[in-house]
Amino acid sequence: MNMAAQTLEAQASIADRVQVLRDTFANGRTRDLAWRKGQLTRLEALINEQQEAIAEALYADLGKCKTEAWTSEIGFTLSDIQHTRKHLGKWSKPRKVSTPIAAQPGKSYQLPEPLGTVLVIGAWNYPFQLVLAPVIAAIAAGNCVVMKPSELASNTSSLLARLIPQYLDQEAFLVIEGAVEETTQLLALPFDHILYTGGEQVGKIVMRAAAEHLTPVTLELGGKSPCLVDDDANLDVTAARIVWSKWMNAGQTCVAPDYVLVTPAQKQPLMEALTKALETFYGKDPATSKDYGRIINDRHFARLQGYLDNQTIALGGQCDEGSRYMAPTILDNPAADSPVMQEEIFGPILPIIEIANLDEAIAWVNQRPKPLALYVYSNSDACVRRVLNETSAGNVCINDGFMFMVNSELPFGGVGNSGMGAYHGQSGFDTFSHLKTVMHRSFRFDVPLRYPPFSALKLSLLKRLL
Ligand code: NAD
Secondary structure, eight states: OOHHHHHHHHHHHHHHHHHHHHHHHHTTGGGOHHHHHHHHHHHHHHHHHTHHHHHHHHHHHHOOOHHHHIIIIIHHHHHHHHHHHHHHHHHTSOEEEOOOGGGOSEEEEEEEEEOSEEEEEOOSSSTTHHHHHHHHHHHHTTOEEEEEOOTTSHHHHHHHHHHHHHHSOTTTEEEOOOSHHHHHHHHTSOOSEEEEESOHHHHHHHHHHHHHTTOOEEEEOOOOOEEEEOTTSOHHHHHHHHHHHHHGGGGOOTTSOOEEEEOHHHHHHHHHHHHHHHHHHHOSOGGGOTTOOOOSOHHHHHHHHHHTTTOOEEEOOOEETTTTEEOOEEEESOOTTSHHHHSOOOSSEEEEEEOSSHHHHHHHHHTSOOOSEEEEEOSOHHHHHHHHHHOOOSEEEESSSSGGGGOTTSOBOOOGGGEEOOBSHHHHHHHTEEEEEEEEEOSSOOOGGGSSSOOHHHHHHHHHHO
């Protein structure tokens, strides 16, 4: 068979497999709340029973240690399932709104209904959680789901492809493994929603493809997330929290602080506090720490190494190509037009940028694309208020790293270049639902005011009523 014929056959098989899900949705199985809760419970069983295998795959892909694997992937997903199952009954009830006098007697409400068959495209940095957290929301909302894990985290991808059919309803859930070719084939098909996690460039490809079918999209993108450290911040706590959120997963976190803005007076004390916290966390030689991760692949390793060229390295900088180890690295005041300050770093390098004052820090943030996350460490209410009122970001955390992630009540998503739409908790359920507007009128009191023939009296009464 030639290449073109092979591609056609593969396309047909992906389309056929997705069609099975469409048929399942059409027969109404996923609308049943008990079925949805049952599938969530099956997913919970998958995670509980396969914890070891999941942790091994994450270690093989990213050198992710067991504790990080638990907190940011396995445990995170389990608690998401539990929160979702607990609140599913409430979320799926009609949401009443008031009815104006002109529509009385009558009732008004929004009725959540599932969208249909949806596509979830995951990224490689949290390869388990970033596929399954949207899937939990999509199951809860009553959809069939096609999952496309990232090929770069190949161990986690193949584990998901093996386990999902063992635990979940095979006619409602499908894992398609692969890279650009397979994703392109999927994107050619009509879906009822696409949730994509990844970079901006592919986000545009996804949105373009979705436009062909008028498919709504949620784009969970990234970008440079600034971290402002005020002069009055508690430096020890600030440093510990910056180090935790920056160097978890070796900096390969979409909401990691990308760089720090600090006044010249505070820069040196902050650098010293960061250095101390790093040594406490990872020891004198982080290469030997079992808690410090590795870079996903050679391409990203080379990209990160390139960021160090012509920079003043205040700490770290050691690299080992063979194991894709890059030490926690702090750069002293790189130029704003250098590559490390132009692109999302997505690795273990933290630039510390001197900024004269809060006015300049706010202007700096506002001159750049809207970030996915913005961090401010300050004891001053006035400073916090100004940052909140005068800047825009998908998510803000005051005096900590990405702790907003642990609160399922908080929607998570970007704004502007960092993405559109949100999920987690009820916002995820809503993302994968259509909130159908319903007005239920009574046959009683059919006041003829709005019916022709019209008159001046009818018009003046209508003007008062509407
Ligand atoms: P990636 O390379 O894993 O790509 C993401 C997905 O897009 C993969 O499933 C991949 O197969 C698919 N893809 C890649 N090229 C494609 C193409 N040409 N056509 C169709 N599909 C294609 O991930 P990435 O883009 O390197 O991810 C890193 C980015 O993701 C960073 O910017 C990071 O900030 C962002 N991110 C955001 C979140 C969030 O929740 N907002 C989470 C993690 C990562």
